[in-house]
Amino acid sequence: MAVHNRTLNIIASKLGLTEEKIFNKAAEFERLLQTKTVAGSNITDTSKTVICLDLAAELLGADLDVKTAVRYSGLKPSAYTNIRKIVQNLLDLNENKLTTLVLCNTLQCSTVQTLADKILDDYQKQAKIALDFSLPQYVCMAVFQACRISKVKIPKSKIVERSRLKPVQWGKLDVEWTKFVDENFAASKKKRGRPAKNTDSQKDNNEMEVDSLAKTEDTKESQIEPYKDWKKRILSAAYKELEIARKQQIQMSKLSPRRSPRKTPQKASPYKSPSKAVRLLFPLNF
Template sequence: MEEQILVSLAQKLGLEGDRIIKKAAENMRLADIRGMSSSLSSLNLSGSCKAVMCLELAATAFGEHVDKMTAIRVSGMKNKKIYNSALRAIECLLDLQSKVTVTDLVIQFGCPEAKQLTLQLLQWHGEQNTTQDNVEVSQIIFNAAALYSVCRHMKHRIEKGKLIDITGVTRALFDRVVAQMDKILSDVLKHQKNIEQKTNKRCASFIEQLEKTTDEQSPIKKTRQMDNEEDEECFEIWKEKILQAAYKALGKSYPS
């Protein structure tokens, strides 16, 4: 019965070939299984509507073109926007969407300065979430949500609507993932601050000890013969060079 429906709809879409029908049937079965606990169920798509979309995805996989307006008409959807939104949801559910990396996103949205923190956020997210309960949530959503969270923290303007379009999920699902990323980002920033404070404390202690050591090794204390300004100036130059080298090794700017 399912195959007969697919064949009938395929003819209306101008598609031919058993391989497209078989692939579409496979897509439908997988969508039905995964869609039970996903955001797709909230779309209330009819069987014929899902069939048309699964046919379009199958055709795309084999390099076949499907006229968008014909697909919308045959599916019974109201308009192109609603159809595309549902199509992206199924595409995401089946993990058929194109792979978009963080690098791709920061280039597209013009925010390369957000890349490093976004990658760190994703690393923390991956460590805290080794398994995912929602099968419709794919890596592209995490990448986009992490970037959005970081850009918002950095006060860098980024078009949320375009990000959501790229992910192919509903706004509600995107917001849910962003909320998760916001919580993890807060932990990342706290961790960074603690490391910075500890590093600064160690650096200050090291510099203080180094200054003390250079004073103790002063030619004045060793020979008690620094009775003129020229010798003192030489010592200060020597001491400054030692401290400059120490600051440089620690990646710090030497205070002028």
């Protein structure tokens, strides 16, 4: 057996892996990971070793109990699955690697693939730290931003799911990428103004407008009525209306004769003594 680090040998024995080729392949994966950045600073060396053994066993067709591997990695099952996929992408072991072409075809937005590749390349050039841009979150974000500035509607829930990020992580990455894309790509998508017309055509149009305005003013002046005629016409119309109103008033007065005002009957006073005398039951002098 070749000499490997002690942790690798111990964990391999715990997982029931005894083949020399698995040890060699897992050690090779560990050396490659040292030159790459793994997302998440809370990943321990033990977790990396377990995942490398898991990938080596899968690649060489050896049996491995996944539950046992998760237990020795010290990670939760969901975290183990996510980190395993990240390491798999870093080591170029994933045959179904997510690309902008695959994602655009899946989401039916192939028209933005070229723009998504351009965004991904430019962001990679300005990145201050070394990142693996083949990871699904960067591919998904590039396609998402390309669809945003191109105004192509896609289901956001699906693209977030393909990114393998939590909503909070996606939100932080979205803010960073949106700022970058707006500064470098959104300006080129704005509509430009129409080209100016030729000078000769502008002159011809101006002359035609002046001629049409002059003709309109002439027709307006010819249609203006003199003041005396207007005054005479207005007064005659007013006199006719007054005469008609006076005749109608006379006819109404003939048809409805005036009635005398109705007299209001006087009410009897409550303090007035009755007309009949009252006979006393007992005489006053007895």
